Amino acid sequence: MRDMAQSVFMAGVLIGAVVFGRLADRFGRRALLIWSYLQMGIAGTCVAFLPTFSCYCVFRFLTGMAFSGVQLNTISLILEWMPPQWRTLAAILPGQSYSLAQVILAGFAYGIREWRWLQFTMSAPFFLFFVYSWFLPESARWLILNNRSSEAVAILRKAAFINGKQEEGEQLTVEIVESQIKGESTLRPSTSILDLVRTPGMRRISCRLMFIWFSTSLGFFIIATELQGFGISIFLVQVAFGVIDIIGKQASFTALDCLGRRPTVAFNLIFAGLLIITNIFVPPEIPTLRTLLATIAKGSLAGAFTCLFMFSGELYPTVLRQTGLGFHSMNARIGAIVAPVVRMTSNYVSFLPAVIIGTAAIVAGAVVCTLTETHKRPLLDTVEELEHRSRRKPQPG
Structure with a gap:
């Protein structure tokens, strides 16, 4: 039942990425962020008091949708308000907060053993965030374009x-x-997700990012699941995950500011893929080394994830930024759904999952190299601007 509830939550995250991404491009980032906080607070609080498992799953699904709304609209508002020189720092901070929250959650879970009270304690603050979000400004770029x-x-x-x-x-x-x-x-409002592949420049970006997001998520969730099977407590696993992610994201932030988006994401993915494949040749008799390599690979993939949110947001124009981020967040959730199936291939060949996710990460890193660098460049606002840049300077590869 616990696994089923988690799958329902992930399905909500997937659907929310598409629905809220599309609606945010139509009705604005601020409006959807306010709604997402309210939905998160109501649904999360109700979960703590519901009497049946079916009701529990319904509200967990709604919580997952709201989670996507908060995540996607936050990154879009940051990108669209910050000047290029501060964009990297501003976009990395929410990612670091997410990892720090994993550590804090582990502490609360250790102290509050009754799950209903833990759920209520973690959900109630969203009503405060809902009130505070009313004071956030709407994206000026979005207002002008509408x-x-x-x-x-x-x-x-x-x-x-x-x-x-x-x-x-x-x-x-x-x-x-x-x-x-x-x-x-010449601007027209987005009418469907097909706008992401309607023109040549948009098509090149969307198709490549689809594979990159899917491969990153697939590797991340398989490694995370494997690490949980090493015999240490859930509390220590949660704390370790948070600390590893913070280190990986901080290293990625430094590289983003010094080297740019494209080399940072590519290095994270290729490095993680090489570590995963190298781990195949480490004997089971050396579990410490195997755990260390897998842990570093997970931190590298976490860094790639954080960078991808910002890099993808900078690649898409304002009129389709939320739709694009929502669509690729959906691709990431599909990767998470496929992850257990890939893990099952170890029943036939023990090292096959590592070969699959390691190769996928390396290939994804190579694909990143074909995207346009966006470091310290102004955001694009319309599809016409993107197509003009694409024709003026063809993308590598």
Whole structure:
């Protein structure tokens, strides 16, 4: 029943990635973030008091959907508000917070042994986040692209005032902010997920990212499951996962700022793949070395995951950013769903799962090298801009 509930939760995360990603491009990042916090608070709190397993699964599904909404809208608001030089730091901080929360959750679970009270304790704060989210500004880029330039100007003036640039803020006009968005006259709202593959430039990005996200998730969840079978307590596993992820993400942050997005993601994936395949040749009589290699590989994949959220968001234009992130988050969940099936191949050949995920990670790292570098470059806002860049500078490979 526990495994079934976890599968239902992951299904909610998958569906939420598609639904909330699409809706955020239509109704705005802020509105969907507010709704996601409210849904997370209500559904998570109800889970603690429901009397039947079927009801429990329904609300866990809703919690999974809300989780996707919070995750995707947070990264989009960060990318669309931050200037290029601060974008890396701002995008890495939520990833580090996620890993730190794993450690904190382990501490709460150790102290609160009754699962219902633990569930309530972890869910109630989302009502505070719901209230606080009302004070967050909508993406000015999204407002301008949806013919709400006057609202964008008001928000930008407020931001200028907070940052001590009141004089510059007063000089902003609707005409000035609209002039920063190219192709506005040809902009049309996204109508379906097919917009991700409708034009050549979008098609190249989407197809490559599909494979990259799937391969990263597949390897991450298989290694995470394997590490849980090494005979140590769940508490220590959860703490170790959090610490490993923090180290991996911090190393990735440093590389992102120094080397750029493309080499950082590619290195993380190829390095993890090589470690996984190397582990095949380590004798079972040396479990410490096998555990160490698997742990480092998981940290490297965690770093790749964090980088992919930012890299993918920077590759897509504003009008389709949430749709793209939602679609690829769905690909990642499919990788998590396929992971148990790949693990079952060890019943026939013991090292086959390692060969599959190791090879997939290496190939995914090679595919990353064919994407456009986005480090310290301005975000694209329209599909027309993306296609223009694609024609002006063809993508490698």
